[in-house]
Amino acid sequence: MVSRLVVLGIVVAIAIVSAATYLLVYGGLGTHGAGAGLINPAKLSVTIKAGGSTWIQPQMEVWIRSFSSMYPGISITYDGVGSGAGVTRLLQGVYDIGASDVPMPTQLYENATKIYGKVVTIPDSIGAEAFIYNIPGFKGTLNLTADIIAGIYTGKIQYWDDPNITAINPGFHFPHERIIAVHRSDGSGTTFTLTLWLQKSSEVWRSSGVGYGYVVNWPVDQLGTGLGGKGSAGVTAYVKQNPWSIGYVELNYAIVNNLSVAAVQNPATGEFVIPSLNSTLNALNSVDLSRLPTVLDNWYPYAGIFMNIKAHGAYPIVGGSYLHAPANYTDCNKAVAIYLFLKYILTQGQHELLTGYVPLPSAVAQKLVNELSNDITCNGKPVTSLIGG
C-alpha cells in the first residue's frame, strides 16, 4: 500500500515537473502571461537551413561552429550553392537564410516581400576586389584608374604602352605588348562588385553599355584577348601563366595566396590606394551612417554604398556580403533562433573573422542589431520580448 502511494507520488511529481518544463520551454501559456513561458535560448531545438554565396562559405562554417557551441540545440546547415541560388531558394522556401554577395535584386526583393510580408537584409562581412597582374620585369606597384580598367576590359586600351597607363606609371618602360584581360567566367559577386564600381566610376564603362551584374558580356572577349577563369583560383592561374595579363580577385584570396596587387585610384580623393585590410577599414569607418538603409529596406539600390568613400587612404572597390531572411514568423522558436544567429554574426562573429574578411564598423553593426531586435517578429511581437532564461 505504502509502496503504491510512493509510486503514485513519483508519477505525479514527474508529470508536474515535465508539464512545467514544457510550459517553460515551449511557452504554451507564456504568450498570454507576462514572464511565464518565455523562450529559453539555451534549450531551443531548431534547425535552420542557410545557403548561397561561396565567398562567405568558409567564414560561415567558422560562425556556425562557434554559434553551435553556445546553442547546441540550434542546428544550422549551410550550402555553398552560389549567391543567385541562395536568394532564389530563399524565395522558394528551401532556405531560412539566403546569403548573397550582393543585396538581392529589386525584382526579387519585391517578390520576397510578397511571399514573406517583410524581409530583413544585413551585411555580414565586407570584402574588396583587388587587381593582380603579370608584367615581366615590373617592380613596385602598378597604378590603375577606373577609366584604365574600363578601357582594358572594353578593349579600348589594348597595349601596355598605352599613354593612359604610362602616364601614371612613369617608373617602368612598358613594351608594346597586348594586354590579356582575365575575368571570372562563372557568375560571381566579385564580378558584380567590380562592374558596379566601374559603372559608378568610369565614363568609358558607362558609354560602353555593358552594365553590371554577376556575369557581363566583356567586350574584350571578342578581340580574343579576354580570358575567363573559373573562380578566383582560375583567374589567378591564367594571370600567373600569361605574361602581360591582368585580372581581379577578392582581396582575401589575394592576401591568403600572397599575390601582388595594384593600387587603384579612389575617384573621391584622387589617391592611389593599395587594397588591404587597413585601406578597406579606412573606407568603412567613414561610411555615412545616416545614409545606410534599415534592415527592412531594399538594399539593392545601396549596393555601392561602401564604394568610393571620401576618406584618406580609403580603397574604392569595396562591397559587402549579405544575409536575407523573412522578418515575421509563426514559429516563435525559429524566430528566436534566426535572431540569435544574425545577432551573433553582427557582434561576436565580427571578432571571429578569417584572414581577409573585413569586419563591419561597430557603429554599423550596433545599428543593425538594434533594428533586428524590433523587426524580427513572431506573430507580430518583437522577438526580444519572447526571450527569457
Place this chain on the structure above:
Amino acid sequence: MKYGVKIIKNRHWPLSSLSILIVAALVGAMLVALIYYSLPALMREGLSVYTTNRWNPNANFFGGFAAVYGTFIVSLAAITIAMPLAVGSAIFINEFAPDKLRGFLIAINDVMAGLPTVIYGFWGLYVFGPMLNPTLFTWLHDNLSFLPIFSTKPIGGSYLLAATVLAIMITPFASSLVREVYVGVPRIMVEGIYALGLTKWDAIRIKLSYIAKSLLGALSLALGRGIGETVAVALTVGGALNVSLSLLSPGITIPSLIANQFGSAYTQIEQSALLSLALLLFIIGLTFITMAKLVLLRGGAR
C-alpha cells in the same frame, strides 16, 4: 536446349521491358521538361538564341552563338585527336601487346575512363596547359599561323587545349569500343588473310577497312559522350564569349556556359535561355548517339 533458352526469355521479359520503359520515360520526361522551360526564351528570342553572339543577362540579351560554335569546334577537334589515339591503342593492345601487358593496359584504360572529369580539368589547367602553351601551341602559331586555325597567339585557355584534354578523356572509352569491333572481325577472314601470305600490317589494314563503318559509329558514340563534358572543358576552354576560327583562341561551350552561369541566374528568362541551350545540346547528343548506334548496327550486320 533451345527450349530452355526460350523459357528463360519468357520469364524475364516483363521485368526487362519495364526497365527499358522507365529509361525511355525518363528521357522523354527530360525532353518535355527542357522544352517547357526553354519556351520563354525561345518565344522571346526565337532561334537567335542560338545564332547571335551577344550574351548579356543584365541587358536581357541572350544570344549563345559563341557557346554553340565552341561546342562544335571543341568536339570536332577532340575527335580528330582522339581517333588516331583510340585506333592506335586498340590495334596495339589486340595485335602486338604480350598477354600480360594486354591485361595491364586494359586495366589502365578502364581506370582512365573512370577518373572524375574534374581531375582532367585541373590537370589541364595547372599542368598540361602551361606545358603545351609555350611549346607545341606557340610552335603551331609561329610556324603555321598562315592557317586560320593557328592564327592567334596562345594565351592559356583555348579551344585546342580543351579539345586535347577532352580527347585524352574520351580516348580510353573510344579505345575500348574500337577494341570490341576490332575483335569482332570474323576468324575465317583473319585466317584467309594469313593464308594468302600477307604481312601483319596488311592484315591490320584490311581489318580496319572491314570495320570502317563500325569504327565511325564507335567514335561518334565517344564524341556523343564528350560533347556534353562540362567541368574539364570549363576549366580549360578559356571561358570567353568569343567566336574565332583560330583553335588557339579562348572560347566557351554550351555545357561550360551553363555550369558557369546557372548558379547566378536569378531571372526566369536567363534560366530559360540557358536551358534552351541545354535543349539544343540534348538534341545534338541524341542525334549523334542514334546515328552512331544505327551505323554500328548496320556495320555489325554486314
